Amino acid sequence: MGPYRIEARLGAGGMGQVFLGRSRSGRAVAVKVVHPELAADADFRRRFAREIALARTVSGFFTAGVVDADPEGRPPWLATAYVPGLSLEEAVAEHGPWSERDVLVLGAGLAEALESIHAVGVVHRDLKPSNVLLAADGPRVIDFGVSVAVEGARLTRTGMAVGTPGFISPEQLTGAVVGPASDVFCLGAVLAFTATGTGPFGGGSWQGLWYRTVHEEPDLAALPARLRGLVERCLDKRPEARPSATALLDELAESVTDGGTLAALYTDSRWLPAPVAHAVRTCLLY
Structure with a gap:
């Protein structure tokens, strides 16, 4: 090719x-x-x-x-x-939910990724666990910059928005203006999934997931307190009430670096849960 x-x-x-x-x-x-x-x-x-x-x-x-x-x-x-390693979806499915600190460290990397994507006027529109790859030196967000092209074609053919049930913002589903805040909503759903193994709007049919995303509050009862507060703000139904990626990055960096730098956290797979780190190192051998 x-x-x-x-x-x-x-x-x-x-x-x-x-x-x-x-x-x-x-x-x-x-x-x-x-x-x-x-x-x-x-x-x-x-x-x-x-x-x-x-x-x-x-x-x-x-x-x-x-x-x-x-x-x-x-x-x-x-x-x-090319990023050798597991997707976040695979890692949680194979090795289970992550601890609160591990989720917060992941969130800092994802917030920085969104900050850089939004800085050039791009909105991802489809941030989900399978679009997060786990490398030894930090997470990588993939497939940004193409979803809007796919969305336009799909809307023309089927009337359906691009996005993954459970990891799509209310405004994408209702046809409202989609902007950086939509990605922040998806980030909140991704973090909830990482901590619990399930999305914040449950499972079942895509119709049920879409309805709950637009009309019901997320189920965050299983999240630890500090993470729950952050995810709640990301999942606010009102785009203008959600924090920006930059604000999230500042908050997460302060909570996980202990006076150091984010770069120091993402070294030699140590930022990952032990079984996931082992799986990622194994991927590097091939």
């Missing part, structure tokens, strides 16, 4: 399939190839090109940045930095 040799299939998502690719110099990348039905949509291709141009300006450490793309390719594709 383009200058990259495809070595393996990594998975699939709302935009298309994801492959492990390798450049001529041996650099590993994740190559995302657009679904044929999206590729055939001229409006999607225009949105995709515009959003990729924005996404390439994101330079935050806790993001898997876009390194190459061909929006006019047949099919269109983009390549991002």
Whole structure:
């Protein structure tokens, strides 16, 4: 695909399939190839090109940045930095919920990622556990800058917004203005999931999840007190009442660094729960 040799299939998502690719110099990348039905949509291709141009300006450490793309390719594709490791979804499913401190440390990295994404005018729109990869030196947020292109195409075809039930903001579901505060809502849901193993609006059908997201309060009874207060503010139904990513980063950094720096926390997998750290180190061997 383009200058990259495809070595393996990594998975699939709302935009298309994801492959492990390798450049001529041996650099590993994740190559995302657009679904044929999206590729055939001229409006999607225009949105995709515009959003990729924005996404390439994101330079935050806790993001898997876009390194190459061909929006006019047949099919269109983009390549991002490859992050060996588990997704947050896999880690919680395989090793269970995390302690309060571990969740807060994770939250600091994710808040910094959102801060860097929002700084260039991008809104992720689909922050969820499977879009958070766990590396030895911190979390990485993936798939930012493409969801808006997919959303436009899906709205045209089906009338449904992009997002994952249980990890989507009320304003995305009601057709209101979507901005950085929508990502903060999703971050709150991700942190609740990490601490409990389930989303804050329960399970069941997507219709039930969407209804509860818009009309009911989240179930945060199982969260420790400090984390519960933070998540409650993120999950406020009113976008203007939610903290910004920068405010969250300042609050979380103060609570977990003990006078040090965030960078010092994310070293040699020590920021992760022990079984997850072992799994991540194992991934690095392959």
